Amino acid sequence: MRAPLILLPLPVLLSGCGGSQSALDAQGYSGALLRDLIVLIVVVCLVVWIGVMIMLAWSLTRRRDGQAGDSRGSEQRLGVWVSGAVAATVLIIGGLTILSFQTTRSLDRAGDPDLTIRVRAQQWWWQFVYEDADAGSFQTANEIHIPVGKEVRVRLESTDVIHSFWVPSLGGKQDLVPGRENLLTLRAERPGVYRGQCAEFCGLQHSHMAFFVIAEEEESYRQWAATQRQPGAQTGEAEASAGKAVFMARRCAACHTIRGTGATGTTGPDLTHVGSRRTIAAGLMDNTRGSLAAWIADPQTLKPGNNMPLVPLTGDELRQLSAYMESLK
Amino acid sequence: MVTDADLDEAELERQLARTWTSKPGFWGAIASVDHKVVARRYIVTAFVFLILGGILALAMRLQLSQPEARFVDADRYNQIFTMHGSNMMFLFAVPVMEAMAVYLVPLMVGTRNIAFPRLNAFSYWLFLAGGLLLWISFALDTAPDIGWFAYVPLSGPEYGAGKRADIWAQMITFTEVSALAIAVEIVVTVFKQRAPGMSLDRIPLLVWSMLVMAFLVIMAMPAIMFASSTLIMDRLVGTHFYNPAEGGDALLWQHLFWFFGHPEVYIIFLPAVGMVSTILPTFVQRPVFGYLPLVMALIATGVLAFGLWVHHMFVVGLPRLGESFFTASSMSIAIPAGVQIFCWLATLWSGRPVFKTPLLFVIGFIITFVIGGLTGVMVASVPFDAQVHDTYFVVAHFHYVLIGGAVFPLIAAVYYWFPKMTGRMMSERLGQWAFWLIFISFHLTFFPMHILGLQGMPRRIYTYQPDLPWAGLNLFVSLSAIILSLGFLVFFIDAIRSWSFGRPAGDNPWNAPTLEWATSSPPPPYNFRSIPVVDDRNPLWSQPDALPVSSGLRTDRRELLITGVVEALPEARESSPQDSVWPFWAAIATSVMLIWSIFSPWAVVWGSIPIAIALIGWFWPKGEAEDES
Amino acid sequence: MSPAVSGKGPVRIFEVCCVAALLAVAVAIGLLRVPRQYRTDPPVSAALDAIRLMPSGIGGAPPEVYFALNQPYENTAYDMSQGKRLYSWFSCASCHGEGEGGAGPSFLDGWWLYGPSIVSIVASIRDGRPHGMPPFRDRMTIDEIWQLSGYVKSIGAYSAKTTAPGRNDDRQNRPAENRSPAALLFNEGPSPVHPEQGPSP
Amino acid sequence: MKERVVLDVSRLPLHGMGIASATWWGTYAFMLIEGSGFGLAIVVYFYLMFLAPQWPVDAPAPDLWAGTALTALLVASVLPNIMVSRWAQKRNLKRVRIGLIVMSLCGIAPLVFRVFEFPALHIRWDDNAYGSIAWTLLGLHTIHVLTDLIDTLVLTCLMFSRHADNTRRYGDVEDNALYWNFVVITWLPLYACIYWVPRL
Structure with missing residues (x-):
């Protein structure tokens, strides 16, 4: 079961900066348990479905001779078959339920977190x-x-x-x-x-x-x-320092915190090390100076309705501010 | 006093027609309380909502066909998927199933009109008003944008600005009141108006399924009425049911919603099951195998339906013990479903299938529904659900269950009963086209969604980023959706064309065994010239030459027969109300009050006065023959 | 067959009427609808900035474009809710509290030092006022100032309106904005923050 | 299709009473719907109660007198109610008229007490979730009292009109009595919830 017994033709799962986001590409303890459970249940269900389809196909295409099906004997035989199929359903359902409970217990095994x-x-x-x-x-x-x-x-x-x-x-x-x-x-x-x-x-x-x-x-x-x-990086670069002044003057600090400065707002994300992050705006864009500038200049067009208000800035201020953000590694 | 015993056939038909036919003209149509007229309106309206909902689905598929597409903006997309879900559940699926019941149940139990026919007319007008409210709000760009489940706090006062959530909640009230009204009518019709001799073990399976469905409506809908009313109160008058800081709870909403929401699925699915159990025997020309197990399965499903709402809440952090119980109960619903599938297979096996369009859709239903049922077993497992909950896997699952499990049988039912409703056959050629187009493209559209879900695509996202591996399948799904809509287009074209130009059908074109085929196609306003007497589960097969009937009902007033609950022994001759415009005015007054009340709590006080006046007008006796006793 | 046929006539008329009514509604809607705006067009923003204030700084006329937009900042719940969020994001509460005042004047007592019109409120926020009200001209866009003004105006409304920002899911320390709030508190009388600004009833 | 008459129903009564009447079953179906509603409201009451650190939340327990007086009144009204139903069964028009007038009064009197019940809760609906559910329970029941009162009033007028002496009307009187019993019975658990559970 360890090797992904995938029934479905999956395209490449890992790609670039996207990172992997697939239940079938398990890389963690719980993820692997769940993947195994998923694969097992899917296989069982597939077998059940194929079984039912064979029965369906057979009942539709079988050769019919004379008045078969109306006699009492054949009616009884059918009853036995149906009861057997229902019993099998009960068994399979019971088995899957127990399997599910077991997986839940393995997932819940408590350990002290590190x-x-x-x-x-x-x-x-x-x-x-x-x-x-x-x-x-x-x-x-x-x-x-x-x-x-x-x-x-x-x-x-x-x-x-x-x-x-x-x-x-x-x-x-x-x-x-x-x-x-x-x-x-x-x-x-x-x-x-x-x-x-x-x-x-x-x-x-x-x-x-x-x-x-x-x-x-x-x-x-x-x-x-x-x-x-560490508190937010102090930079010697003139543009970034000017950006810091803009950050304080334009009330960015009302919502954002940069530790080690006067900015202590708590409404928006902590920006102390924003420059070290891979993306900005919750995975919306790669973190580059250009995307930072674009985001600050017009957050509502990039992510309409989000909670970052548009702050009017001049071109220079925008450049300085994004330089400052980028310097906060 | 004139009874039908003294008249010859032609004179009897003439007198019955005079008594039962609605007046011509606009107001005559508004006042009509004929269950067939109301049901036909209901069905046509519900199918219009199906088309509108389908267009919304296409809009969503257009937006998702490529990453970061800009066809539809986020706000509109959220409105669209909310509309799609709410519309399909509350304005299409439940009403259309109830409408089929309103049309078929009185005919199948052999009576002249549904019980409480004025309530029936009222129910339609209210349903129409609710649907208009929702769609007009959508056109005004103020449609709900909170999902068809409307979880608080997103739908609550703080995060749901404007009247969008209120419109959703009040639309619920409209449709629930109308659904409850129909449920009451069906229960009473089945209990008290069955043809003499139709004891409990001779009731057609469709009628059984509609009866169980009606009880589900009666028990489940109050939960959503309570939930939506308290939501409006939280938003309008400042109650705190869902405000955790003041002692309320966000999960309370989910409990109430799913206590209704899960039975809702069976409210849609059980009638479909009844349709399959009715259509299948006709096209294999033998009685259904396992009548008693099938009835038991219907009832068991109805009972179990109330014990598994928590499986919609497996990831909200409830105690493990409770979750285990709900896993077991959710899994166990597969057993009655299995019983039904195997009984149908046995019926098919021992009969001689005639591959007409209705049977094709029934076979399509079996193939598809088994997949939907099995994925249902999958999501019933807590750990499995932890990965697929709120992903496209679930979207695929419930479309398999709802389209495969309910819409396929519904289309089969339309092909099957169309001749009865209109007197004309639908085209077999177009029907086969429609089936193959719909069946194949349905699987092409929805099967890949299982894979998308496992690949991590969440539900209800208006777009996704190009570096995620979902673009290819999404484009494939969107293209398949176009073929699917073509299939539906063929079906609608066939229905519209056949309505006027189809081949005349005759009374019983399929050689079906149940009572609705004993009367003419379409049935006259009085349904049956004489009330049939039943001595078998399949009366038209056991009495192929002459239908046993009763005589002695009056023809100068609308009269029908009241029979006992268990054995259906005649108890009384009861009058059925005359046409009336008051249900229409009552529905208008109710609509005004309900819509007004999302703006001001005083509407409940002042708006109730016109309702009371309309109700008095409705019930006040007019000295008609129907008032005699 | 005759009853069925005669039953069909009125139904047809009825259906035609329904379709016609639906079409009429649809056309009306096409003319009426107001989509939500997440970002105002630059020309509209510029026009919204052009308020004409009385020389005293109290009262004045909103720009034409405000009426052309159908006065959204006082009439749409969405804009008011946005204003409510801006109220918290820009820490208005540090001086005005939850509307009851503090270092700055109260909005709940029914008294407006510079008049109750939305133009005055916009001017107060944009340009600042004596005794400590800072100008927000360079911290907010003009449409945000309008949204905030609409909300501030609604805090002290004399009677409940059908369009109001929703209350918060939180501990309630005053009647929610959507429930005829301020009128209940008027009897307490205004509480001047600066003696020389006191109201002169 | 050809027909073969096998049953003559012309001797059956023109209107069924009791379980032979569709209205009777309809009334029960509606009572089932509303009973489910009341049941759910009570479940929500206990759900909120078990979430709350103390119950009632930030309020003293409600004053008893108004609610208890109303309960006594409602329970007492069952007696005339059953009498009216009996008289209707016997088709005694004069007594039914008197009984309906009495029942109209029995419908108005509780509303008078109800007016005092709301302040006796010592909490507003918008103070917290306890206030919300207590007001909702009271309000829900008030709506039922009101609807049945209006029904009784209209029926009283009807019984004084030319349409009065008719099996169908007597059936309506019986169904109305049935519904009033339902209104009284559902009040008892609500009364226990609102007034006694906070004192536990």
Whole structure:
């Protein structure tokens, strides 16, 4: 069962910066369990379907002789056949139910998490808070890094409507419901970039609410986390420094935080290390200076209805601001 | 006092026609309470909504045919998929099944009109008003954009600006009131108006399925009425049912919605099953195999339907124990479904199939529905569902169940009963074309969606990015959808053409065994010249020469026969109400009140006054012969 | 067969009437519909900026284009809801609270220092006012200022309107905007923040 | 199709009473619908109660007197109600008229108490979810009292008109009595929920 016993002709699953997002391309502990379950159930159901179709085809095409079918004896024989088929249905259904329960139990096996991440889903982006009392906690947006082979506990909350946290390659989905907290455990078995996406309809930009899970070896994860704990980079570059001034003057700071500066807003994503992220606007665009500028200049055309207001800026200010954003590695 | 015993056939028909025919002209049509007239309106309106809903589906497929397409913007797309779901469920599927019941049940049980025919007329007008409300709001760009499930808080006061969510919630009220009205009529018609001798074990399977469906409506619809009313109250007068900060709960909505929403699927599916069980025997020319198991399966499905709503909520974070229970119950619904499939196969096996269009659609139904049922077993498993919930896999699953499981039998039913309803046959040639086009392109359209779902494509997204591996299949699906719509186009062309120009059908063109084929095609306003007497499950096969009938009903007033619940022994001669315009005015008054009440809570007070006046006009006796007793 | 045929006549007339009515409705709708705007066209924005204010800074006339658009910022729930979000994003609450005032004046007491017209409110937000109201001209676009003004105006409405921003799913510390809010609180009387600005009833 | 007469129904009554009447079954079907509605409302009440840290939320338990008086009144009204139904069965027009007038009063009196029940809850519908469900339960039942009252009033007028002396009318009176019993019976669990569950 380990090798993907796929019945369906699948196109290439991995592609470029998209990262993988497929239940069949399992790269995590839960993901693999679920993939095996899916494949097994699909095979069983396929066999059942073929069986029923053979019966159907036979009953439609069989040669009929004389008055067969009307006699009492044949009616009884049919009764036996139908009862047998129903009994088989009961057995198969029972078997699948037990199989499903077993998988649930394997998924639930509790272990102490090595790392806890709090997820706050908002219309239409993901806030990730790494809670670590000893080393200090920090925030990212739309991108998490996790160490390979470790249990990562994800605490799921929503600040507005219902969303759903789903990284198909690593495991099943779980909703984020306002007023409640749900838990999910992730464990990536191999390094890689795994794409996740909101799976519960959450309004206008539900389609553009993706995030990436970057599983990496413990050492590089530690480095990454250490960098993230640093306050926002100070840059000597003139353009970026001017951008910082624009950031403060134009009220960007009312919504965004850049640690180590006066910007402490909490409505929008934490931008302390925005330059280090792979994408911006919840997976909408690759993170380049050009796309940053485009986003700041006109967020409502790129992602209509999103919650970033358009701030009027001159061309120079825009250039400076995007340079500053890019410098926040 | 004139009874039919004293008259010859021609005179009897003339007198019955005078008593039962609606007045000509516009107001005569508005006032008509003939169940066939109302049902025909219902069916035509529901099919119009099907076409409109199908156009919406094509718009969605156009938008999804390529990544980051800009044919439809996000706001419009959200309105479109909400409209598509709500329209297909509330304005097409449920009403069309109930309309078939309104048309066929009185004929199949051998009575002259449905019970409470004025309520029936009222129900249609209210349904029409609800449909217009939804579609006019769509045209005004203020259609609901919250999905057909309208989860709070997205549909709640904070995130659902404007009246969009209110329009959705009130549209529910319109359609639910009309559905409840029909359910009551069907229950009473089946219980009290069956032909003498039609004991419980001689009721046609379609009638059984409609009876179970009516009980499902009665038990399930109050949940959605309560849910949608409290949603409007949260939005309009500031109650806190769904506000977690003040003691409400977002999941309460989901419980209420799916407590209705799951039985809703069976409300649509059970009538379809009844149609299959009725059509199949005619085209193999033998009685259906396993009448009793089939009835038991219908009832078991109806009961189980209330025990599996939580399988729509497997990923919201409920306790594991509860989820396990609902996995088991959801899986177990496959057993009655299996019983039915095997009984049909046995019927086919032992009969002599005649491959006319209705049978083709029934066979298409079996092939397709088994797939839908099996994917249903898949999503009943909590861990399986964790991967496919809210993905295109689920979209594929329920289209297999709803189109394969309900629309295919419905089309079969249209081909089968069209001659009865219009007196004319539909074209066999076009029918075969329609079947092959619809059947093949249906699978081409919806099967790839299973794969898309497993590849991680979520539902309800208006677009996707080019670097995701979904573009190829999506384009394929969109192209197949065009062929599918062509298939439906052939079907509609055939229906419209045959309505006026089809070959005349005669009373019983298929040599079918049930009572509706005992009268002329189309049936006269009084349905039967004399009320039939039944002594077999398949009366027209057991009595091929002369139909046993009763005599002694009056012809100078609309009179029908009331019989006992179990044995259908005659108990009374009862009058059936005359035509009346009051149901129409009552529906207008109700519509005004319901629409007004999404703007002001005082509408409930002031808007109720005209309703009360209309109802008094409706029930106040006019001294007609029907009032005598 | 005769009853069936005579039954058909009225039904046909009826169906024709229905189709005609539907078509009429459809045509009317085509002329009436108002799509939601997520981004105002630049020329419209420019025109919205051209408010004509009285020399005193109190009251004035909105630009023609506002009427041409059918006064959306006071009449559509969507724009008001957007205004409500802007109210929180731009921290209006740090001075005005949830409308009850604080360092800045209250919106709930029925008193408007610079008059209740939307033009005055737009001018106050855009250009600022004495005693601490900062100008938001270079922080918000003009259509956002209009949206915010529409919302602020609705906070202190004298009577409930059918178009109002929805209440928040949150602890309720004052009547929700959609429920005839301010009128309930008028009897408390205005509370001037600066003595010289006090109302003179 | 050719016909063969096998049954003569001309001696059957022109109108069925009780279980031989379609209206009777229709009334039961509607009671089933509304009963489901009440049942659901009660389920929602307990659902919210189990979510809340304390119950009632931020309010004292409701005052008892108005609700209890109304309950007593409703229960007492069952007696004349059954009498009216009996008289209708016996087709005693004079007594049915008197009984219907009494029942009209029995419909108005609870509404008077109902007016005092809402303030006795000590909470508004928009204060929190407890207030919302308590008001909804009361409101839902009030609507039922009101509809049956209007039905009774119209029926009373009808019984004083020329259409009165008719089996069909007596059947209507019986069905109306049946419905009033339903209104009374459904109130009892609601009364327990609204007034006594918060005191547990």
